[in-house]
Amino acid sequence: AQSVTQLDSQVPVFEEAPVELRCNYSSSVSVYLFWYVQYPNQGLQLLLKYLSGSTLVKGINGFEAEFNKSQTSFHLRKPSVHISDTAEYFCAVRGHNAGNNRKLIWGLGTSLAVNP
Amino acid sequence: SAVISQKPSRDICQRGTSLTIQCQVDSQVTMMFWYRQQPGQSLTLIATANQGSEATYESGFVIDKFPISRPNLTFSTLTVSNMSPEDSSIYLCSGGTGNTGELFFGEGSRLTVL
Numbered sequence: 182a183q184s185v186t187q188l189d190s191q192v193p194v195f196e197e198a199p200v201e202l203r204c205n206y207s208s209s210v211s212v213y214l215f216w217y218v219q220y221p222n223q224g225l226q227l228l229l230k231y232l233s234g235s236t237l238v239k240g241i242n243g244f245e246a247e248f249n250k251s252q253t254s255f256h257l258r259k260p261s262v263h264i265s266d267t268a269e270y271f272c273a274v275r276g277h278n279a280g281n282n283r284k285l286i287w288g289l290g291t292s293l294a295v296n297p
Numbered sequence: 298s299a300v301i302s303q304k305p306s307r308d309i310c311q312r313g314t315s316l317t318i319q320c321q322v323d324s325q326v327t328m329m330f331w332y333r334q335q336p337g338q339s340l341t342l343i344a345t346a347n348q349g350s351e352a353t354y355e356s357g358f359v360i361d362k363f364p365i366s367r368p369n370l371t372f373s374t375l376t377v378s379n380m381s382p383e384d385s386s387i388y389l390c391s392g393g394t395g396n397t398g399e400l401f402f403g404e405g406s407r408l409t410v411l
Contacts, residue, residue, distance in 0.1 A: 213398050213399075215398070215399065217402075222407075223404060223405070224301075224303075224389060224402040224403050224404040224405045225340075225389070225391075225400075225402040226402070227399060227400075227401070230399055271339065271340070273398075275398030284342065284398075285342075285398055285400060287339050287340045288339065289338075289339045290338075290339050
């Protein structure tokens, strides 16, 4: 079984500053990793995903994340945030194997508030 | 990618009534799921909608309360039965293709029960 921990429930940041949203996971099998974004009053949108290969993955809107297997982390970063990045961010993990490991396991979310 | 449409987008309902939410996907997906997102919370999986057969429910969710249909690959419904204020939430339909677990989401249906 897998679990996901998003270490910060809220992250306030000023516009044009860098930001890192932290995500750690635990799993007994290899995993796929995802970051989703939910803008106010909207559904969820995939930001980026790690399936295999390069551990640094780039997503939409200038976000990137790095898969660190030894630290079981998948932190999300952006070098310069905009007001429009204000949203809820969810980290999710899924095991490679079939059965129950196929379900996405979700973190509790991190609320990013970008202030002018 | 898949585009997922849900309706209604929001509704206000009276206690004791039932509401059916519809979900349409613009392309075939192998798996469809229904989630609940309570205010300020993360996503909780209600069930996996199986084509032509009974849905697979997660612990804490039962068919009598949340009947689900999926008559074909691109359409599913979720009914919230005998509603109470505790059912006030966002209900999200999602679909996935392939084996990687990537999901696409609808805009959600915001339900308020008075």
